[in-house]
Amino acid sequence: MKHLSKLLVVALLVVGFNNIQAQDENNPWAVSFGVNAIDVYPTGDVSSFGNEFFNATDHWNILPSISTIAVSKSIGDGFSIGARGSLNKISKWGDETRSDLSYYGVDGTIKYNFLKETVIDPFVEVGGGYTWIDEVGAGTVNGSVGLNFWFSDNIGLTVQTVYKHAFEDYLAAHFQHLAGIKVKFGGTDTDGDGIYDKDDACPEVAGLEAFNGCPDADGDGIEDSKDSCPNEAGSKEMNGCPDADGDGVADKDDACPNEAGLANLGGCPDADGDGVADKDDECPNEAGPAENKGCPWADKDGDSVLDKDDACPDVAGTVANKGCPEVTEEVQKQLNDYARTILFSTGKSSLSPESTSVFVDIIRILGEYPTAKFTVEGHTDSVGGEKTNQALSEKRANSVRDFLIAEGIASDRLTAIGYGEAKPIASNNTRSGRKENRRTEINLVK
Template sequence: MKHLYLILRTLALPLALVAIFSQVVVAQTPERHTSLGLNYSALQYQGNFGSDYWKFSNSQYAPGVAINQYLTKGLDLNSQLFYTELKGQQSLTHPFTTTLINANLGLKFKLNNGWALKENARIQPYLLAASGWTYASQDGLPDSLGVPENRSYVDVMAGAGINFRLGSAVGFFVQSAQHMPLRANLDGNPEVSTPRWSDRFLQHTVGLTFSLGQAPDSDEDGVPDAKDKCPNTSPDIEVDERGCALDDDLDGVPNHQDQCPDQPGTAETHGCPDADNDGVDDTDDTCPDTPAGVAVDATGCPTTTTTDTTATATPPTETTDNDGDGVPNAEDRCPDHAGPATNQGCPEITAETRQRLQEATKRIGFELNKATLLPSSYATLDELAQLLGQYPDYSLSIAGHTDSRGPAAFNLRLSRERAAAARQYLLSKEVADTRVEMRGYGAAHPLATNTTEAGRTQNRRVEFDLFLTGDSNAAQVKYGVEPKLASAIPAKPKKAAPAKKSINKARKATLRKAPVSKAPARKTSVKKATPKAPAPKAPVRKAPAKSKPSPQRPVPAPAKRPGA
């Protein structure tokens, strides 16, 4: 009972300190960062009567507990408690036994700090330094009464260990540390005849750690906040492993808003296909092959009038030149930013900027066989977000490519998902979604041979190009139309989900955006298509240049294949 009382008294102070730090730290970090450890130690004595260091046959064994509290990426608060007996032989006739109760509080310096190793690495080395209190009851050199002497010491400890992460909440660790009581009387030999620091002991420990509590999940979608890339998703929306709404056809319109969830479409047509990109989905398009830049009505057919009768302001003169670049506003694609007439009055992209775009391709990386960006890519993407701020009249094209290993359908999906992941990161930096377009080309356009690892590494890439907003997508100009994902990948069975209500044409018409007049793409001449059937006049709407909108959210990680 006496020892139990001493254990509780010893543990009280470290527990109180950890509890205080827990309240402070948990309020500052979203993850669960408090863990409980159960361990078993081998203790080895060294002092006046010899040394048992690294002699496990002479070790004394002790159970213990530990509490660990996260402070920063590289630093934890750690408290330990153990109880044991040290034994040795003063002489053939005088053995000694020392009952030890030790409690300490210290700091753990972690190498999985985001610099040396990832914070969530499987193997997590660390250094440990602590100070605490030791109670010792010695049966040593007998005094005149033959009564054991009880002592309390300040104890300092230093060590190193490795934690092995077994899962999100469980770990296994090994640790070795040296304890040095500040008084040299562990073995009962009088201090007057003992040099300071002569009595010490090694502690070799193995144990398990268990994380406490649950990781916060603010939007209650089943994905912890620390891993949730879309933290404000409604709880009734199905999400992928990253917490973003499912988008099975990868068209940028999530399933719960997609009227055609199995066919890639556009946001303007509520996720339904629009082959001629005129803003009218194919099922309602009476004139499905309207050329780009031709104004169409609600049925997708060319209109016969483009006069805006609502304008009341006095039109500018032909010589008005807002930016003073010598290109009149009427002919200036960028009337508020000066540029040469050879670039339609828009600022030209400098050679330095083009070089930065090429370098960005080399610095973007992903996890193996996944569309998950590596943290090393973030700085490069941050630079691209700033670059778009310097070129407000331009949009950014992102093109994903893979090597040739694995099925073509898988590569096509993976290339598109990786381009979408880069796009989503840029959108998180407050870049307008209309200024970032993405394409995926699979292994169709290699830069080098796919027969060597060096060549395959070059071919696995995400390319970035700037192009004037309203022009054809730069990747599409370079590589052609993006392959159709739906035709490349067979339909997969889906888990049961609430049936979607059918939406008739009248309902779809009400959901459609109000007609908006858009600037046509640059063309030398436009040939109007002949309507298939007469249609009533409707408000004027102009089709954008033929470039598909890009996904606006990250997409589910694909199945694994060798070395993507």
């Protein structure tokens, strides 16, 4: 056994020397141990090896204990290099019987495996080494075929036949048959998830084989790198995020995660279907526009013109007049009937006290048409000079306008115009005619 220890040291030194090769496969290292059988039958007649190989086990020399140990390392693409040490006792040397000669062998190997990641793994091997029979040794060149039968990713049974051709005549060419257990090791698994770094898409984070070694922290079947919510279990449809209300909007994007709603409203409901989410709708059960916070527009005066578009929201009017009442011809006539009764002192623009009651009716009519604009027109008879009459008519028109403004009529609704004696409505040749011509009119601006 002391010789076996020497052989193991030599084998390890050989493999260590070759450790400069790049590691490019999982579990690149392998160690095997088992038994070997030396077959030196028949001596001197190489042609009979093939005929007698399988029927000549009675010529095999077998040591009933662990008698061979091998170490190898993958160098990629199916190739591996290694070293093997073996010992035996020779009692059958071909047809001859010997007295327990010691057999020692140390061999370097280059192996090629035809298949990868299969249960049955055939290989061929070439190499060379040195073999001793007792104290006499010789170099050999070797050729081999074999099979590995893998029970798992790391442990298997290996069987192999090696033909050794010696460079010295005193050592006969012979077969060495090997069988044993092979153990692969040396793969790097940084994160300890059982997936080697070479095949691990996330080598520094423990993960699952189904995801090439990447994690699924929330256990929803979606790996974290593709999971928009890696810490909350969700569905594939939601890219790994939960959807508590089942409305098709992930909770992380859902403004109303506990109420089923619409995607275009951020996952919130819209009970009245007006396009305004209930949470923002001041009238959630009545359809209304967003600009009015989801409420319908009011029409206080009931004139079919919405208050937002109604220039007179408190007074019923017509659509054509933007919701304001229209001044009819009858109203216009009534307005001027009142205006013509406004009295002035002779040759003056000051209003007489008797006209005050007339203004009450005029102001009431103007108030009924809050957006209508009017001209306050002053007229005179032909008595006196034309320039004087023109100036007097302007002053009287302004007197009426100023009075109406003082009583609350908006100034931008009234324009004062004086026509002097230019627009008579009766003959200036009679007293009654001249009286009619001295008048004030209030006319709608169209």
